[in-house]
Amino acid sequence: MKDSSTEQTILNAAITIFEKKGMAGARMQEIADEAKINKAMLHYYFRNKQQLFEAVLMSAFQKLAPQMNIIFALEIDLYEKIRRFSSSYIDFILENPYLPSFIIHELNHNPDFVTKIMSHPNKPDPKPLLRQIEAEIEAGKIKRKSPKQLVLNLLSLTIFPFVGETLLKLVLDIPDSEYKKILQERKTLIAEQFISSISV
């Protein structure tokens, strides 16, 4: 009988290669080598490069989505939520360093794909969080600022240091070792900074 995980083996190899090189830069042979498997198997299981790629992008999004849902759905105090999110999200990216860059880059270059994900079952729904922020504003607990802008800020502060790592290290003259420390510091720093900018 076949090793029942051949399909998964291929998918894992494809994830590794696609995340590192992107759709355009990845070679089918390279993925086959990574999976230690014959190239024809890629086509046997996934028909062609485009479909294999879509499976990878989907799987990447499925990894990311639950992390987003932490801030969106969880019913806890807003400040606590912000602290938990930035910390857990940074840990998550440290374990999946290519994920955000990959998703962002490929989403930018495959706008058609956005439609496909729109109807995705696990698609994060930001409404609960936005409502929570509005409620806090109405209750006079935080400053009156556009909830969407606030979430945009939080995501920017958390994700960009990873996506723009090379540019930031270059421009700010930060060596690799120090950058790692800086990212760790941000696990608490982001929440502090963010909360201090919204609390009345």
Place this chain on the structure above:
Amino acid sequence: MKDSSTEQTILNAAITIFEKKGMAGARMQEIADEAKINKAMLHYYFRNKQQLFEAVLMSAFQKLAPQMNIIFALEIDLYEKIRRFSSSYIDFILENPYLPSFIIHELNHNPDFVTKIMSHPNKPDPKPLLRQIEAEIEAGKIKRKSPKQLVLNLLSLTIFPFVGETLLKLVLDIPDSEYKKILQERKTLIAEQFISSISV
């Protein structure tokens, strides 16, 4: 005699294509078509794809660098500097929407290139700004926070909404028209938020 701008015509076409598709996704023929010119001319002027690409990446960096230097070098009040930077930088990216994503993506995928830019004459130097922040801290005018973290925050808040546009619109459920407004709002909002988070 040659049209003395042929080289520039090629470079412009290459910028257009490379910024849109990246190094791996761009085709030499496509660049030639964009320039309305024979493909062999690309090799006549730039030898090969790699060198043409490097010229494009260099030119992109040369466009970006002066925008960075606004916050780094200009000798004005810190708050004023922050206001001016976020506003002018957003305007700048709106006119060059592919620039940051392109540079970030390609820098991440060509780490060797980082070395080349390191010794670039126009390379932004963050030291003056970092010193300015330290001085303000010592003078008790702003909260004591790591200057590098602060600059990282400012850059994240400003650049990420562009780089992650597609993902953010998708995840936060923001239609295109509204997103444009949001970016405009950020021209003043970022500085407000940022300043309120550091002022004592």
Place this chain on the structure above:
DNA sequence: AAATGGTTTAACCAAATGGTTAACAAATGT
């Protein structure tokens, strides 16, 4: 006007690349 030297073009080439095929092996069902 002939020679010169840089510029431009069409045709060509070799390698890389996504994809197919046909034969073979391993399970599975009867």
Place this chain on the structure above:
DNA sequence: ACATTTGTTAACCATTTGGTTAAACCATTT
């Protein structure tokens, strides 16, 4: 045991792609 389906492989194929070449073009010099 045998036939059928499923999984796997090596060899092959067509197209794309980066890059080359040799001849033509054209402005300036002699």
